[in-house]
Amino acid sequence: MPRLSPKLFKEAAGISHYLPYLLPACRSITSSVNELNWIKNELPKHKWLKALKLRKKLVPLQYILGNQPFGNNLSIKCEKNVLIPRNDTEDWVIKLSNILSEYFQNTNNNNIVNKPFTILDVCTGSGCIPLLLGSEIRPYNKQISLIGIDISNFAINLALKNLKINQNFLNLDSRTYYFSKQDLFNNNTLNNIKNKNNSKSVDLLVSNPPYIHSLEYTNNLQKSVKLYEPKLALLGHLEFYNQLLYKLFHPHFLNNSPNAFIFELGNDQQVQFTKNLLQKLDKSNQWNCGLIYDSNNLIRCIVGWKTDLNILSKICDKLL
């Protein structure tokens, strides 16, 4: 990355004496001005300088301000050791919630609306995905329940905090949201969830697993991410998709296998791997598969669905 010119710093200092602190992280004056406004709006004056000095050391803005807006109403608390929710994740989760809301809203079939619908989120982190899906879909299906699992204690604690913080928007019901510390690679995970979930079946499997390859982690990662965000939530490759699909096709996956899945991923290799494994495991040829692209036209998600949930084809930008 090119060095920032002293001229730029001088120009920034001309606008505000706070502004040069933000240049190393933002790298342009317009985005520095934005960040400065947010810091000024959200923090009391005596904390500004401390926040700016942290930002100068490339600490993520969300850790400094303590939260990240997610979706329409939610504010997700961000703490060290837990991944910050990304814009790209927000994009596809909003798309998904719109499609599912539509599905529950338009259907005349009472069986679908009144049937319990369970979503399992693996590697939930701050809990942003189940919380947003729950807050958006709950008005159309009162029987929806959401489960989030993660291997990290920090993540589960933070997810529970976020549940509390956003309870005004979540239509809280003790059975709706459930977070638990579980290891995806443990053989007993499914049984553990099953016992806690009153043996309900899961309809949709969602995951944003760590998907940054170790080579990319060392060479091609934003400095602020590398320095301050947990390696545990970033570093991973095909093993996660392998494990997720094997769990999905496990003969005893929570009574019966889900009708759909969405996994966020980072590169084409992961797409090909997941697609091939799905074809291999899907012996009765029930599954369809598609891709979601992000706003930069990069591959972001792989979607799979059985014909029961054909509505998910709407979310895909490209069918496989």
Added chain:
Amino acid sequence: MKLIDIPGFKSILGYQNFSRFLFQSSVYLAKKNRLPPRPKVNEDEIEEVFIKGGGSGGQKINKTNSKVQLRHVPTGIVISAQPTRSREQNRKKAREIIALKLEEINDPENCRTKIIKDLKVKSKKSKLKKSKRKYQRLAEEKKLAEQADSNNQDDFSFLNLSEIEVEMEMEQEELELNSNSTTSDVNHVNKADSTDK
């Protein structure tokens, strides 16, 4: 609110109503209501783009900005907004801005922005007038006060002078008394000298 804590007062006026009367400016409310409603933009006529800067996305990068760009297809107007960190808030704000802009083009005489602008100009003018009047009044008062001061000074100078004269007379008396005593001392010393001799 302890000021109106008189027995029977609440029942007569109604505590709630009265407090509202005290604390909400009715003039302000009237002005607000007189404004035309916020215009809305037809969702079918706009294209939405989220600008996050190029490059990789996902977990690799933590972007704080989520700029929303709207393009109104029939007119080709493009606006972008990023007042908050929340993308959804930015989307709402961008729609408001583009709707105002379209209204400005379609109906420049009666659009909301023009009315707000006019109101602002009006209030600025009235403020200027008020401050002008205030300073004029202050200047006049100052002038009057100065005139009064100069008149009063003549009266008081006479009094002061007389006082000073009295004081000076008293001091002189004291001095005379002192000088008498000193001379007597000197005489006494002289007498002692003479006796030595």
